Amino acid sequence: MGERLVVVGSGMASGRMLEHLFEIAPDAYDVTLFGAEPRGNYNRILLSPLLAGQQTFAEIVTHDAGWYAAHHVACRFGETVTKIDRAAKTVHSRHGETPYDKLVIATGSAPFMIPVAGRELRGVLSFRDLDDVEAMIAVAEKSRANVVVIGGGLLGLEAAAALHARGASVVVLHLMDHLMELQLDPAAGRLLQKEMEGRGIRIHCRAQTTAILGHRRVEAVLLDDGTIYPADLVVMAAGIRPETRIATDARLQVERGILVNDRMQTSDAGILAVGECAQHDGACYGFVEPLYAMAAVAAKTLAGEDAVFRPVRTATHLKVSGINVFSAGDFLGGAGTEAIVLSDPGVATYKKLVIREDRLVGAVLFGDTQDGPWYLDLIRSGTPIARFRDDLMFGRALVERVAA
Ligand SMILES: Cc1cc2nc3c(=O)[nH]c(=O)nc-3n(C[C@H](O)[C@H](O)[C@H](O)COP(=O)(O)OP(=O)(O)OC[C@H]3O[C@@H](n4cnc5c(N)ncnc54)[C@H](O)[C@@H]3O)c2cc1C
Numbered sequence: 494m495g496e497r498l499v500v501v502g503s504g505m506a507s508g509r510m511l512e513h514l515f516e517i518a519p520d521a522y523d524v525t526l527f528g529a530e531p532r533g534n535y536n537r538i539l540l541s542p543l544l545a546g547q548q549t550f551a552e553i554v555t556h557d558a559g560w561y562a563a564h565h566v567a568c569r570f571g572e573t574v575t576k577i578d579r580a581a582k583t584v585h586s587r588h589g590e591t592p593y594d595k596l597v598i599a600t601g602s603a604p605f606m607i608p609v610a611g612r613e614l615r616g617v618l619s620f621r622d623l624d625d626v627e628a629m630i631a632v633a634e635k636s637r638a639n640v641v642v643i644g645g646g647l648l649g650l651e652a653a654a655a656l657h658a659r660g661a662s663v664v665v666l667h668l669m670d671h672l673m674e675l676q677l678d679p680a681a682g683r684l685l686q687k688e689m690e691g692r693g694i695r696i697h698c699r700a701q702t703t704a705i706l707g708h709r710r711v712e713a714v715l716l717d718d719g720t721i722y723p724a725d726l727v728v729m730a731a732g733i734r735p736e737t738r739i740a741t742d743a744r745l746q747v748e749r750g751i752l753v754n755d756r757m758q759t760s761d762a763g764i765l766a767v768g769e770c771a772q773h774d775g776a777c778y779g780f781v782e783p784l785y786a787m788a789a790v791a792a793k794t795l796a797g798e799d800a801v802f803r804p805v806r807t808a809t810h811l812k813v814s815g816i817n818v819f820s821a822g823d824f825l826g827g828a829g830t831e832a833i834v835l836s837d838p839g840v841a842t843y844k845k846l847v848i849r850e851d852r853l854v855g856a857v858l859f860g861d862t863q864d865g866p867w868y869l870d871l872i873r874s875g876t877p878i879a880r881f882r883d884d885l886m887f888g889r890a891l892v893e894r895v896a897a
Contacts, residue, residue, distance in 0.1 A: 503528030506768030513792030545655035611705030649730030819865035822855035
């Protein structure tokens with residue numbers, strides 16, 4: 494019998510952490526895995542292609558019943574942990590108390606629902622889990638359903654494209670001047686808008702939602718300028734907030750996320766946090782790559798090995814088929830930087846590379862994104878670029894040919 498490890502949240506970070514743990518210390522713990530969703534771990538990223546009808550749920554499951562059985566994981570799916578009792582070392586759920594020796598909090602994030610009247614109406618959904626996707630599909634399959642997506646970021650645009658592909662009439666409302674402003678500069682944001690509009694998706698930037706209208710079910714969305722968009726479905730994709738409630742209630746240190754040290758330990762060394770709910774060195778993450786790095790560190794910490802989490806620079810890809818967008822690093826530039834820009838609106842291609850002191854620090858690519866991973870490597874490694882700066886814009890193949 495190993496020590497008792499309780500994991501709260503069966504999402505992407507905890508799934509990866511358990512894989513590492515069973516590899517390096519297969520017999521160290523008896524694991525109990527709680528999940529608020531009535532299902533085990535799946536690849537949440539692939540909810541977008543699932544919504545678009547390009548994949549099935551079975552294809553995006555990452556850990557099936559056989560895997561849990563093989564590793565003797567006691568699965569408590571559909572069971573939300575409501576409280577951590579640190580003194581008694583137990584967690585509470587609707588089936589009572591479960592004792593732990595070590596606890597991992599991996600509760601992810603909750604979608605931010607903008608605080609407007611009508612947000613509680615039926616048909617107002619977030620885009621976070623399988624239930625959301627199934628509910629969206631049920632509405633979108635009705636003929637000519639009107640969909641309003643609030644939020645023109647990554648998630649909102651993926652939802653919009655997928656629902657449009659299912660035959661819905663879609664409007665995206667975005668508060669800012671251009672789409673995906675967290676990842677794209679204005680030029681690339683506008684190209685993206687044109688591309689989405691070319692497919693028949695309406696985009697309304699600088700849109701301030703005032704209320705969601707309807708009786709029990711949503712019927713329309715009202716903007717502050719008086720515009721009304723009819724809606725059978727409203728998808729809120731206006732950001733996420735780390736899900737920290739049980740940690741706050743247990744008086745662990747929490748700011749935006751649950752504070753963790755380099756080893757993923759919270760302010761109580763016997764309790765770890767991983768994934769979007771965790772805050773390390775002032776930062777919370779919303780992409781899986783750094784979360785997977787956290788998962789590896791947490792597994793080592795649980796196994797009694799040394800490991801240190803270091804922030805990971807990530808790149809952004811929009812998962813809309815036929816639209817290639819890449820962004821990484823400091824894509825806006827500013828004082829002390831130079832930007833090389835290549836733009837060909839005729840073929841909807843745009844490239845911007847941001848350079849500071851002989852190093853690539855940021856990149857935005859629209860259209861041809863083939864060299865994205867190479868630019869990301871250059872950003873991460875801080876490789877001096879003077880030798881091939883003139884050819885940098887034309888990509889890796891040319892630079893390597895010239896060097897050969
Ligand atoms: C549609 C979509 C597309 C995305 N695309 C990308 C992408 O292309 N690239 C990328 O890097 N990232 C993408 N992401 C983000 C990525 O999915 C998340 O960063 C990742 O899933 C976070 O992992 P996590 O384990 O921290 O949280 P989650 O995967 O959300 O898992 C947390 C789990 O904990 C459960 N839970 C919460 N509270 C409790 C509780 N009290 N008791 C029990 N269970 C609880 C939740 O129900 C959830 O199942 C996407 C996300 C979505 C929704």
